[in-house]
Amino acid sequence: MWLLFAVAMCTLAVTSSLWAQAKKELRVAAAADLQPILPGIADRYEKATGVKLLVSFGSSGNLATQIINGAPMDLFLGADFVFPEKVVAAGLADGTAPTQYARGTLVLWARKDSPLQPISLDSLVDKRVTAVAIANDLRAPYGQAAVAALKRMKMYDTVKPHLVVAENIAQAAQFVESGNAQLGLISLTAASTPRFQAEGTLVRVPRSVYAPIMQCAVVMKNSDRRAEAHAFLDWLLKPEVQASLVPMGLEPVR
Template sequence: MRLTPGSRRLGRHVITVTVLIVIAAAWCAVTSCGENRSASSAETGSRPPQTVRAIRVAAAADLKFALDEVIDAFHARQSSIRVTPIYGSSGSFHTQISQGAPFDIYLSADVAYVDRLIDAGLAERDSRFIYAFGRLVIWARKESPIDLENLGFSALTNESVRRIAIANPAHAPYGRAAEAALRGHALYDQVRDRLVLGENIAQAAQFVESGAAEIGIIALSLALSPAMQDHGTMRLIPLEDHPPLEQGGAVLTRSTDSEAARRFTAFLLGDEGRVILARYGFLLPGT
């Protein structure tokens, strides 16, 4: 088909207009139009998403309820840091951390484990702290016929007691303290065959709370928890009956966010953290 002079001029006109539109769009993108879009974003208050920093805490099982409350209070004030606790026996965590387990903070029921990690270069020496001293109690369910208040340790030899729950002394500090108290009262040999060993103090508490054992020697912090406080009776074991349960912690050298970890430990050791720990029966350093 032949193009007439008029059709050629029309074609050139269309091309020219198209080029001008493209140039105008590009100019708008890099000048005032872009500024208007930025201004519009500012006016609507849009903000880039905040990065959440995550830390993992290897925590002694006696801290289960107290530390959960501390973490909730911390999250209410530090929304950019999320703390995930993992509970277990202090000795088992020491082994796991020594083998490279990915934790940021270690909270032990026996500060000696923390000191070993520091000596091995696995925990930051200047981050070491004592957060509490633990207490032991003898605990039985409310429906138990055993009179703990009057019998005390002799309740453990009662003929109705077939199983006594304690934490495993091999790797649980509360288990070692329970064994020391039994030996101090010359009862260990009498009740040894009736001992039921929990992997950690929380499992020992679960044994007696569920009825798998008639009586148990457990952490006061667990006996005061909502799950157990209204369902049993207890007798506090004097501090002199066993070696001190000096509980400590540290930030680990493999931490992926040491600064965030230190902010959480500072909160734990601060006024609000101490109030929560005291409410669960922990004795606090300096008091």
Template sequence: MTRLTALLSALCSAFLLTVAAHADEVQVAVAANFTAPMQQIAAEFEKDTGHKAVLVFGATGKFYAQISNGAPFEVFLAADDATPARLEKELLTAPGTRFTYAIGKLVLWSAKEGYVDGKGEVLKKGEFKHLALANPKTAPYGAAAVEALKKLGVMEGIQPKFVQGENIGQTHQFIASGNAELGFVALSQVFKDGKVTSGSAWIVPSKLYAPIRQDAVVLAKGRNKPAAIALVDYLKTDKARAIIKSYGYEL
């Protein structure tokens, strides 16, 4: 081994030790619709920074209640912009850290090929027993689904067929398992790299529901945590944004 090679090896080892010494964990509450992209982003984040993101997925409304009651989350990726803004007003966030990381899209989806047509006419025909959607009181995608059904003028006839999931993840499971023939989920759950990955779907026109702006924020418990700040900054990188876009979100 030459002296230069030995020196480079020593410097590399020192660098790795420094990274390891400063690596940390950050506790992250993540809206269920963002499960797949966030798992991918977290893996890249750990690879690039040494920090580990410990992810918990669920409904935005439930996370609000948990954070308000002292849950140990340090970063929150919500399915809306209203909940992080509310936490900000209640002084439960690190000032100046809230931003929109994605704009979500609603999709009517069935695990069955050819079941959902390209114009959503299946809703007007009503020839199904169950339609799944997330609880509109706690999940923004559920609220968007109700808004769309009302604008389509089919809410009254379909409401008795509702099967409500606790969050959008459970809603997807209801449909994937066949317990509901179809339902409303986040496009990101059934979309990757420009196409719907399984079943049949109708991407609900954005004019039928208010924009689903999804905000991220560093919570009060993470204000002095380098890993928390690093994660929020990482979500703004080209690499993270490319992953987000690949799941059908707008930026």
């Protein structure tokens, strides 16, 4: 009898330990523009709190669709307002509206060894250009911003035959870095990494030619880690953390 009791208590202790460990992990679906910077942010947060972020990257549109179709996530960090709002509209968010955590910036980037250097926005219509990388404008907010900017600058008809459409903004950055595209309309987060700074140059696209990239987040209503997800989002919005986003290519909202 005592043996059975001891075994039961050990089983309970192990189960409780595993549950506690699981509570220290957050499943995060994150927009691809965060791929260069979120691992470092996650490391800082884990050191400060002991909570580990398990991150899946992708285009905001694909991630929203996966969440709506039942993908188990605790937090969705999108690259705009629209796709997180779709999660809210589906009744899956813990709240009535997405929370903005940053603002993104669109840039034109080219390798330093490109014959197009020094680049300008007019480089997009240079006759030597045969490949311009952008993210998919149906699923990626930075792709939508790129198409909007090209149309607003009256360059779209000229550039359209040369567009190389990537699945997400991280892949678009890879295309131009690898030389598979001569130019890329990519996120400032990608262009701000040490590697991209060393290998290329950028020109900021005027914000007057594309809608604001208001990067928003939602916590999942059915998550058993809602409190932890809200705690991370609150931490991300702290003034000192917001200020640290600037060198990484994001504009703070606070």
